[in-house]
Amino acid sequence: MNAPEPIPFKPDWPAPDMRYLRSELPEPPNLPLEDVFSPRWSSWIRAAAEAKAAPPDYVMAGALSVCGALIGNSRWPSPWQGWTEPPVLWAVAIGNPSMNKSPGLDAVLNPLKKVERALREQVQGEVTEWRARAEVAKLAESAWKEAVKAAIKSGDAVPSRPASANAGKEPIMPRLAVTDTTVEKLAVIASVQPRGALLARDELAGWLQGMSRYSGGGSDRPFWLEAYGGRSYSVERMGRDPVYVDRLSVGVLGGIQPDRLRSLLMKTDDDGLLARFLPVWPNPAPVKRPDLSYDESFMENIIHRLLSLHMHADENGTVRPWIISFSEDSRVLLDSFRETARGWENGAEGLLLSFIGKLAGLAVRLSLVLGLMEWASGEAEEPQEIAVHHFGRAAHMVESYLLPMARRAYADASAPKAERAARRLVKLIKEKGWRQFTAREVLRAERTGLSNSDDLNPALNALQEADIIRPVSTSSGSQGGRAQRLFTVNPAVFRGNHDKVA
Numbered sequence: 001m002n003a004p005e006p007i008p009f010k011p012d013w014p015a016p017d018m019r020y021l022r023s024e025l026p027e028p029p030n031l032p033l034e035d036v037f038s039p040r041w042s043s044w045i046r047a048a049a050e051a052k053a054a055p056p057d058y059v060m061a062g063a064l065s066v067c068g069a070l071i072g073n074s075r076w077p078s079p080w081q082g083w084t085e086p087p088v089l090w091a092v093a094i095g096n097p098s099m100n101k102s103p104g105l106d107a108v109l110n111p112l113k114k115v116e117r118a119l120r121e122q123v124q125g126e127v128t129e130w131r132a133r134a135e136v137a138k139l140a141e142s143a144w145k146e147a148v149k150a151a152i153k154s155g156d157a158v159p160s161r162p163a164s165a166n167a168g169k170e171p172i173m174p175r176l177a178v179t180d181t182t183v184e185k186l187a188v189i190a191s192v193q194p195r196g197a198l199l200a201r202d203e204l205a206g207w208l209q210g211m212s213r214y215s216g217g218g219s220d221r222p223f224w225l226e227a228y229g230g231r232s233y234s235v236e237r238m239g240r241d242p243v244y245v246d247r248l249s250v251g252v253l254g255g256i257q258p259d260r261l262r263s264l265l266m267k268t269d270d271d272g273l274l275a276r277f278l279p280v281w282p283n284p285a286p287v288k289r290p291d292l293s294y295d296e297s298f299m300e301n302i303i304h305r306l307l308s309l310h311m312h313a314d315e316n317g318t319v320r321p322w323i324i325s326f327s328e329d330s331r332v333l334l335d336s337f338r339e340t341a342r343g344w345e346n347g348a349e350g351l352l353l354s355f356i357g358k359l360a361g362l363a364v365r366l367s368l369v370l371g372l373m374e375w376a377s378g379e380a381e382e383p384q385e386i387a388v389h390h391f392g393r394a395a396h397m398v399e400s401y402l403l404p405m406a407r408r409a410y411a412d413a414s415a416p417k418a419e420r421a422a423r424r425l426v427k428l429i430k431e432k433g434w435r436q437f438t439a440r441e442v443l444r445a446e447r448t449g450l451s452n453s454d455d456l457n458p459a460l461n462a463l464q465e466a467d468i469i470r471p472v473s474t475s476s477g478s479q480g481g482r483a484q485r486l487f488t489v490n491p492a493v494f495r496g497n498h499d500k501v502a
Helices: 039-051 056-074 101-154 183-192 205-211 216-229 258-267 297-307 328-344 350-357 359-376 388-409 417-432 439-445 453-465
Strands: 075-078 090-094 197-203 233-237 240-245 250-256 277-280 322-325 436-438 469-472 486-489
Touching: 039 056, 039 101, 039 297, 056 075, 056 090, 056 101, 056 197, 056 250, 056 277, 056 297, 056 359, 075 359, 090 101, 101 197, 101 250, 101 297, 183 197, 183 216, 183 233, 183 240, 197 205, 205 250, 205 258, 216 233, 216 250, 250 258, 277 388, 297 359, 328 359, 328 388, 350 359, 350 388, 359 388, 417 439, 417 453, 436 439, 439 453, 453 469
Parallel strands: 075 322, 090 250, 090 277, 197 250
Antiparallel strands: 233 240, 436 486, 469 486
16 A cells, blocks of 8 residues: 655644735725815816716816916915915825726816917917017027127227017916926926916826935926925026026826825835825716716816916015915914814824824915815805815815825825835735745845835834744854844735735
């Protein structure tokens, strides 16, 4: 009788802590549309979203970002002396391609493009005439210079520069939104268009990834930090005069897929620029035929009304924002909101902590944007101060919607540092298919957050406590020296897909 085949050794593994093997994605909050927006706005957002087969959250995010950019440097809110905020709002629509992110945003962006085209057509005739004058001026300038040289050589009187050598100031071609441009070009636009502008990109992943680095593509990072804050900025240009922008205010709007967002969050410890975004990640809209009529001219009228907000000039003729102060009751409510936000910081880390730290300023910005949106729709007078009902709606939007949405969007980046490192290590183990691995192999992979022992050791300890890996005793190498740190992996890591799909 044949002897039975030996049974291979299989370690006895307990069930692992699934926290490190799947993404715990919180449910999205309900959009408090009627509580925050005026009746005309809330009705239009719902109708536009239904027509685009998109969640109303995307249309809302687009409306806030576009309206904030259109207000730009014409009006700034100020709770008290020393604190002013530009109404710039950065929004990112998160969702899979089937969720109709782009159509939802297009409900706002298409009217913006239509208005811009009309404005550019109005100016195009002036530009054409100026270019013709510029060609004549160039020839007149050249002829005048030759005449000056001849006069100097012959000792005659130097002729005056002719009026035809001056083509006048070039007409400004309006730019309400740009889709893809260099920092240098955008600075040029902002220098001649002091109101500000909007960067609207269908896909923000590449732009965000570049902005979240401290080197390489991150060289544009200082520009965008100032663009969010409305601060002054200058761009040095090779062989040309530098460009100086007195108040750099640029809104940002676009979409990103959840996997790209998770990848971005896992690859970076930077919580600067990302924390400035309003993340909007709703559940998909139901598949249905639209029941509501969709007024496409509504947004065009809004855009024209907001563009009628002119910038003011100071005593030196320098254009500047008109400052909208807070009422005393609004300041009291703001103080209470800041105390509440301080409590939200307890237990928060990383990106979420940074996001919470910016909520007071965000609520201030929102209070002005919401007030001027209501004025632009013809439902209220232009705000001369930020009243309680302006700030109260903004604070409610932050607390009931934007903060829970940030907790959902940044769930993978809001855990403690050791837990984030442990998740990165699990991801690396899966990618490499490691049943066993050494600490040296992990370090050689040069992954962000795992590239040195100070980051790796807490991750190894966390995964051991979670019964996901176990250390294996090894002897020192053949030439002596320290023994390798070898670990074996719980087979449950490779069973099925542990990620929770949303």
